Amino acid sequence: MTLMKRIGNLIGTEIIGPGLAFVAVILFFGLAAPRFLSSATFGSVAFQLPELGLLTLAMLLPILTGGLNLAITFTANIAGLTVAWVLKSHGGVDASPLVFAVGCFLAIAVGGLSGTVMGLVIAYTRAHPILVSLSMMIFLRGLGEFLTRGGDISGFPSFIQPIGHGSVFGMPIPLLIFIACVLVWHVLLTRLKLGFNIYMIGSNIEAARYSGVNTRKALILVYTLSGAMCAVAGIIMMARFNSVRVGHGESYLLITVLACFLGGVNPFGGFGRVVPVFVALVVLQLLSSGLNLMGANQHLATAVWGILLLGVMIMRWLIAWLTLSNTHKG
């Protein structure tokens, strides 16, 4: 019992929605498409999950503080461009791993910087995060298109490819990186002071400020970390496509918000955990793989994702309504 309680505390009640959806998806496609429960499906999910997943992690922290970061996809593109630029200017195809490491470091710094700028504006002017990140998104898209003239950049050293396609002990490398990032976010939110402050700010920023939380510093850190996580996503995307183009992954933007809400994160901030969001992401990928197996395309999968979100929300409303009417009777 205590073990169950501890597990319950670890993942929270938000898991119910995505958890049930997970079971439903497995059952439905397991019965409808015989080839669904195979290692091929799980392989494709494992390789597709990290891009969307890392961007969702980047979206999660701002949402928990009651904001949004709409610049995530283009921050990832700009970070990818940074790596590409470092590699191109130091040997192109023959660039050494050290150059790549420097490029990654710079990319994370660039991603973090774009986040810091947003954080500064949000923390000091109290402008709404949607507006600030939106203008940052328009700016970064413009910057990227200006630098690349809308084209692709490719021709990277071959040792980068395993980061996008390789496996270690049967586990895809991008998935390992993603899981590591999930753990970092989980520890940050449950064990560190910043995590606690994030929840406080999301619940009531004024109350948090009066209790002595440095809300400005926390907000700036949140957006900086979000930008840095985008950079990780950008590097993975670069390795997967073996090219960088501004606009890669653009359609993920609102899907990451959808994944957070599906994972039980409160849209006004203050409540939400990493693990249910992770489960929600797996459900989304399983859905699109399953629909693919049945011959549908990604557009239908997008529509089904929307229906799934509505379904989970209506189910939550039903549960709340039923418990309310029960307590009224008793």
Next chain:
Amino acid sequence: MRKLFHTHATEIALLAIIVLIGTVLSFATDRFFSLGNAFDLLNTSSVNIIFAVGLLVVLISGGIDISFAVAASVVQYLAALLLEKIGGGGWVSGLIVAGGLGICLGAINAFLIHRFRIISIVATIATFNIYFGLLMFFTRGVSIYDLPDWLTERVVLFEREAADGSWAEITLPVLIMAVCVATTWALITRTTIGRQLYAFGDNPEGARRFGINVGAMHFIAFGWLGLMAGIGGLVQAHYAQEVVPNALYGRELDVLAAVVLGGARLGGGKGTVLGCVLGVLLVSITQNGLNLMNVSPFAFKMVIGATILAAITVSSVRLEKLLPFMRSPGERA
């Protein structure tokens, strides 16, 4: 005068920024300060202004809508097919069909939000994905070029030849835009429903206890945006002379940025039609100016993003802080 500064701080700040940019552009290019260019600006911003005043009503009522631009695409496509079925139609039947379809799509959002208590951003992100996914699935991304003649024919309402021989024209979209702006203004400032929308957006629970019909507020706000989205969709099809299913994808965020820039508060209860129109115009004037100054089109968005970011920073610093003498007596700093 002092009162005006207090109640319309955002609009005045925006107007000042627009005048500043306009003055710079008038000196930097010889084409900016001309009747032709002003009319061009109006013609090209019409669709965005129609969307913007619709979104304004939803923002005032305390909601947000991500799905309207995609809904407009759905309306365009359905309206084109329907009008073909009924044998062509005309502007009147076209606007009625498009507006009606738009209201239906808006009502779906309102129903989800009101009946199941889903927060508007969650509900509209879901419907955004559903509308767009289904539209692309059923149309397979195929565009419609074969539109009825009345829809593709340019309607010039007013034209004047300038000294250099170029024509300054006002086209039908501007008239439709003006009607939409005027009716929205009348709705939110001159009717009881408008007052109720502001009250509901500012404090939903207070408004409910006061006897305001909460469900009606949701349906009116999202229905109005749906109507505007439908009309805007038809006008965009007229302007572009084609229906491309993903043409308006991503437009929702541009319009949202412009409306919030114009002083509408995310969270409800605040926002004016004037501010919203100025917000859209600021973005289009910046783009227009860059175009005239022969800046590379690739750099447009970069400058526009930076402009909005700067405008937020400037307009969020409270005007009273910059001008201490404007502060009314007894007010806290």
